[in-house]
Amino acid sequence: MYHLTALVTLLAIAFYFFTAINVSRLRTKTGVKVPAMSGHPDFDRAFRIQMNTLEWMPIFLPALWLFAVYIGDAIAAGMGVVWIIGRIVYFVGYSQAAAKRGTGFAIQVLAALVLWMGALGAVVLRLVK
Template identity: 90%
Template sequence: MYHLTALVTLLAIAFYFFTAVNVSRSRTKTGVKVPAMSGHPDFERAFRIQMNTLEWMPIFLPALWLFAVYISDAIAAGIGVVWIIGRIVYFVGYSKAAAKRGTGFAIQSLAAIALWVGALGAVTLRLV
């Protein structure tokens, strides 16, 4: 069973939902009306945080699950938690200024790459 990986998946989805709610709150606070995608820097940063999180989900989630299946549920979940922490650090930094998003981006990128490389290596080893 993959209970830990399932929990991390649900936490990642909850974080994504949080970023979507944050965009809605930012629209209200800054006066950026639907369907506009720009207008106030605070809104634009909130929107980019949500979109960047969405852009990484198709990289992160399959790699997370393949790593769990081929290597370890617990290790996949641990690296997945690091990914979520990276996204939170990204959220906090980018919410303040675009220049402050780098640390969180690096953390989540390295976690996603570790999951992908691990899964690729494990799958490849089983093919030979």
């Protein structure tokens, strides 16, 4: 069973939902009316945080699950938590200033790469056996 990976998946989705709520909150606070996609620096940064998180989910989630299936639930979940921490650090930094997003971005990229490369390596090893 993959209970830990399932929990991390749900946490990642909850974090994404949080970013969507934050965009809505800042839309109201800054007066950026729908359907505008920009208009106030605080809103613009919140929107980019949400979109960047969405852009990474199709990379992160399949890699997370393939890693869990081919390598192990606990290790996958641990790397998934690192990815979420990276997204949180990204959120906090980018919310303050665009220049402060780098550390969080690097953490989540590293976690996603470990998951993707681990899954790829495990699949290839099974193919050549």
